[in-house]
Amino acid sequence: MNSNLTSHTQNAAECISFSFLFYYSKFSLLLCSECHIALFSDTFSSHVKSHYKQHAEKEKQRELLSQISSLSLFTAAETFALIQQSSMTVFAFSELDVHKNAFSCNLCHQVLMNKENMKKHCSKNHASNFKHTVTSSILAQSLLKNSFFFQVQARSLSTVSNIASVRIVPK
Numbered sequence: 001m002n003s004n005l006t007s008h009t010q011n012a013a014e015c016i017s018f019s020f021l022f023y024y025s026k027f028s029l030l031l032c033s034e035c036h037i038a039l040f041s042d043t044f045s046s047h048v049k050s051h052y053k054q055h056a057e058k059e060k061q062r063e064l065l066s067q068i069s070s071l072s073l074f075t076a077a078e079t080f081a082l083i084q085q086s087s088m089t090v091f092a093f094s095e096l097d098v099h100k101n102a103f104s105c106n107l108c109h110q111v112l113m114n115k116e117n118m119k120k121h122c123s124k125n126h127a128s129n130f131k132h133t134v135t136s137s138i139l140a141q142s143l144l145k146n147s148f149f150f151q152v153q154a155r156s157l158s159t160v161s162n163i164a165s166v167r168i169v170p171k
């Protein structure tokens with residue numbers, strides 16, 4: 001794993017900005033840099049409106065909505081599938097929070113935030129392989145507040161120093 005680490009493919013190269021919104025076309029991912037959240041086909045419109053409460057700003061709101069209405073956007077689940085299927089290295093999106101010490105299952109690459117949940121995941125899904133299941137402490141970001149976590153690579157090497165491999169042993 002991590003064979004793509006030296007890849008020069010940066011998500012940033014694919015980023016288009018619309019005011020405070022940033023669109024990563026490779027993943028059809030629209031991020032709000034002010035709220036540090038991802039927006040989806042079913043949520044972007046109400047979210048943009050929430051940024052323009054003053055009547056005087058309605059024109060700006062209309063303009064931004066018309067700009068992003070031409071983008072291809074999906075639901076959180078569909079966008080998550082796009083990220084999972086991508087073979088390219090995903091570098092941390094600067095608009096989203098980075099969760100340190102997330103765990104990735106080395107057998108199925110599921111990312112979870114907590115070691116106990118990872119233990120449950122391993123015993124439930126990989127019971128026969130359990131002894132060979134090694135999970136690593138990784139960096140992750142998520143599409144929704146508590147779900148759709150995915151592994152990311154640090155943008156700078158200085159944030160990588162405290163990442164270690166952790167072996168989860170059955171009780």
Ligand SMILES: [Zn+2]
Nearest residue numbers: 032034035051
């Ligand atoms: Zn916002």
Ligand SMILES: [Zn+2]
Nearest residue numbers: 105107108110
């Ligand atoms: Zn797994």
